[in-house]
Every structure is written in structure tokens, then in C-alpha cells.
Amino acid sequence: MPQLTDEAVTDGDGGGPGTWMTPQEYGASRAAVWTGAVVLVTDTDGRVLVQSVDYRADRMLPGGAVDAGEAPSAAAAREMREELGVDGSYPNGLAVDWIPADTPGFPPEMRFPGEILFVYDGGTWTPDRVDAIRLPAQEITGVHFAEPADLPALMDPGDARRALSALRARINGGGPALLEDGRPVAPTALDRFGALGTRRAPHHGTWHPGPVPAALPVREPSAWLFAPDGRVLLLICRTTGATRLPPPTAGSTPLGYRYADEAAHPRTAARLGSLPPAADPAYVRLLATPEQVRELADWGPAGHAELAAVHTARSHLGLPRPPRTPLAELPEQGASW
Template sequence: MSQLTGEAVTDDDGGRPGTWMTPQEYGASRAALWTGAVVLVTDTDGRVLVQSVDYRPDRLLPGGAVDAGEAPAAAAAREVREELGIDGSYPHGLAVDWIPADIPGFAPEMRFPGEILYVYDGGTWTADRIDAIRLPAQEITGIQFAEPADLPALMDPGDARRALSALRARINGGGPALLEDGRPTVPTALDRLGVLRTRRTPLHGTWHPGPVPAALPVREPGAWLFAPDGRVLLLVSRATGAAHLPPPTAGSVPFGYRCADGAAHPRTADRLTGPPPAADPEYARLLATAEQVRELADWGPAGHAELAAVHAARTRLGLPAPLRTPLTELPEEGLRR
């Protein structure tokens, strides 16, 4: 039978097979679901744009219902234009979520049948683009950029799960995530470890190349340890999902420091050719691009300068520039030589 028309497939003798249905019967047998589209936008500090509305207490991502005959990506662009006054197109999907019919929060008279909801990548908005936001006279009462870990306190539980899953999919770089009620059907390392479920520790201040001045106290030194493919080591707490750089190795070379809160946070660089140091079982060891490390951190504008210095250190070590690929967890024995 045709999946689209329900046409019959006949036997060699012209009879009907046992699975034959009329087009009307086939059409009635198909699941009817709502369709929606939302857009995930972050600011330059990695916070997520959520909006307040006049018809419910919790926050929402920009977006809404897909109209009859409308493509989901077109609906996403229309909703952002109507709700925020910003023109744009959002062709890149981050997630597709199946929302079951029995989810709480819908009035019985709505006869909610379930929904397929598309999450599109709205990208990172600069201060100029954020300043251009113009809210409509009704429905949208305000916006804020929220720390990812704060989303569960601000949003409906399913909406928060979906937003965090989509944000992890964006950072991971492995393509759109398939979700069921906000939960990935194939969790990535970021999903399994619950990265971004706790607030990131801000480390803003300024970036400085070279050695730390003798007058500055030193706090929390970190090392950029490069694998042969140009990716770096990232430690993630299994208990909290917090991500941070590993401590320096004996042979790592200083190349700069972050100055924040009256202290220096030194950075060193080294090759990672064997088991990493401090292989604490409480921490997962992931390989990530330098950009992915920065996107999981709250480093402020100085993060751009540190990232440039990291790439310069990688080049000096003669290592390639890695493409964005999904973060991978190192086995207990570390890298194979």
C-alpha cells in the first residue's frame, strides 16, 4: 500500500491482500498532531533568550504554532518577527521533539492530540541586535537572557528539557537531536553527564599574554592539553555536570593568564599523548574543540582573546585545527599511543 494514498496492492490473481484499506480508512488511521516551531537564541555570554507572556506564568522560547500549509522554518521566522520585531531566517534545526498527548497543562476542551515541535538555531545575538528588539502591544510582556541552569526554574519542565537538549545539540555539533518529551532518544556525552544543569562559574576580567606578574595572587590555573587531532581535554563533574579545564602538567608551557577579581588565572599549553593527569573517577574526561570549551564556560568578552591565544599555542605545537565534532569521552586508559 502507498504510504501517502492508501492505494491497494493486489495479488497476482487480482485479489485484495489482507492489509488493504481505502484512502478514507488509511487517512483516518494516521495520527493527527499539532506542529510548532521555536527558536533558540543566545547572547555572547551563552545565556538563552526566554520571553514572558500574558497568558501563562512560565517563560517560553520565541515561537509558536505552525499555520496550515506553512513550513516549520517559515513559521519560526514569522513568530520571531511577530514577537520580537526581528527579521531573520533560521534554516538550521537543533532538535525535533515529540510531545505526548497526555502531557499536563492543556485544558481538556482543547483535546490536545500531541505535538511535533521543531527547535531552530537562532544563533548568537550581539548587543546591537538585542537592542533592536521591539515587543508587540500584547502577548509578549518582556524578555530576559537566562543562565542555562536556571531554565528549569523559569520554564515548564518539558520546555526546559527541550531547550537544554537543543543547546547541548548546538554545542555538540553532531546534528539535530531527536527528542521525546524533551529527552534525547540517543543521548550524547553532554546529555548523559547533564552538562549545563548547574550554573557556570563566571570568570570575566581581562586576558593578558605572557607570565603572571609577581604581585598578583594565583588562583585556579588551567591547562589547554591538546590531543593529536587538535582537540583539547575537558573535565566534567559526574555529580554536578560542571565543566572546567584540567590542572597544568609538569611540562606545560605558560602562554597567558586571565585577570579577574584581583587574581591571575594562569593558562598553560601542552600535548596530550598519554593518560591525562588527575584521572579522578568523579570526573569524566572529554575531548572537545576549543570553541566548545568556551561555549560551556562563562568567560565574558575576554574569552575571545583567550580563544585566539589558544589557537596560537596549538599552532606552535604543530597540531591541526580540528573541525567541530561531537564531544567524546576518553576511556579510563586515556589516549592510545
């Protein structure tokens, strides 16, 4: 910060170290930007709440401008109350985005100076809370929950990038993401490989513990492979961002199966030993908590039962419950514990 003086400095060396400015000069030199606040809400299936408005064609996250003298978190709570009729507080931030002044879509007469926009975590809403939404008489014309991969088709490009970056930051659990025009300044593995950029394949049905009955056809067997810290192995496609569990390994024990489409989709569980070099170059190997794996998938209500079974298996293996940390990429040359 420059040194300030109430009098003009006339001596040749500026009167001392640094740049001397009057308070008026310093104030005029500072960049002026708008401030906004939005809230990211998901439903129990991991879809994102977006709303339709009467003044533009694309969808938006709930939120709006921060009023003069208003804290961004207070603005988020006020906007949620005004737009959705829902009271609440949103103390946890997911992202802070710098939106440049030359962003397309703003009329020249608006003289858009750029904006700092805060994205807050609205949490996961149950059906009862969704039913409590009450729309105002004007401005907000409807709300619905969208598959994350559909956001670019529904929203302004910058808004979609920001929403997906914030959702990935929530899943990572490493703190708010710093964004510039919706793009992370320090991309995580989920950002680099475009997680949630492709529609999640729905794997619904009912969860059944134990081995698959002999009479049932089997499809897509997969495994929960536990690292020593309690995290599990997850595969993410380099080109699409789609995620999946790895195939079973020798020595895996039956965990249960999901019954859907007249077939069993079995899951097994095992310790993850030392890993050889990656066998399939199309996929990157990540370590994630079981909760992160579920949040990157569309498993429907049966996901709760499967997640409980996963933690039971982890406990039986004598492994700790892992804290939520950003998903970590394993080295291509393999890993040992």
C-alpha cells in the same frame, strides 16, 4: 505503508501481500498532531533568550504554532517577526521533539493530540541586535537572557528539557537532536552528564598573554592540553555537569592569565601525551574543540582573547584546527595516540 484500493477486498487472503485499505480508511488511521516551531537564541555570554507572555506564568522560547500549509522554518521566521520585531531566516535545526498527547497542562476541552515541535538555531545575538527587539502591543510582555541552568526554574519542565537539549546539540555540532518529550533518543556525552545543568561559574576579568608577574597571587591554574587532532581535554563532573579545564602538566608553557578578584588565574598549553587511567572518579574526561570549551563556560569578553591565544598555541604546536564534532568521552583505562 499499506496498499491502497478504491474497492473493498473480499477474498480470503486480502487480494495480495500487505494490508489493503481504502484511502478513507488509511487517512483515518493516521495519527493527527499539532506542529510548532521555536527559535533558540543566545547572547554573547551564552545565556538563552526567553520571553514572558500575558497568558501563562512561565517563560518560553520565541515561536508558536505552524499555520496550515506553512513550512516550519517559515513559521519560525514569522513568529520571530511578530513576537520580537526581528526579521531573519532560520534554516538550521537544533532539535525535533515529539510531545505526547498526555502531557500535563493542556485543558481537557482543548483535546490536545500531541505535537511535533521544531527547534531552530537563532544564533548568537550581539547587544546591537538585542537592542533592535521591538515587542508587540500584546501577548509578549518582556524578554531577557537566562543562564542555561536557570531554565528549569523559569520554564515548563518539558520546555526546559527541550531548550537544554537543543543547546547541547548546538554545542555538539552533530546535527539536530531527536527528542521525545524533551529527552534525546540518543543521548550524547553532554546529555548523559547533564552539561549546563549547574550554573556556570563566572570567570571574567581581563586577559593578559604570557607568564604571571611574580607579584600577583595565583589561583586555579589550568591547562589547554592538545590531542593530536587539535582538540583539547575537558573535565565534566559526573554529578553536576560542571565543566573545567584540567590542571597543568609537566612541560606546559605559559599561555596567559586572567586577572580577576585581585589574583591571576593562569593558563598553560601543552601537547596531550598518552593518558593514564582517570585519577579523579568524580570527573569524566572529554575531548572538545576550544570553541566548545568556551561555550560551556562563562568567561565574559576576555574569552575571545583567550580563545585567540589558544589557537595561536595550537598553531605553534603544529596541530590542525579541529572541526566541530560531538564531544567524545575518553576510556577510563586511559588512552594513547
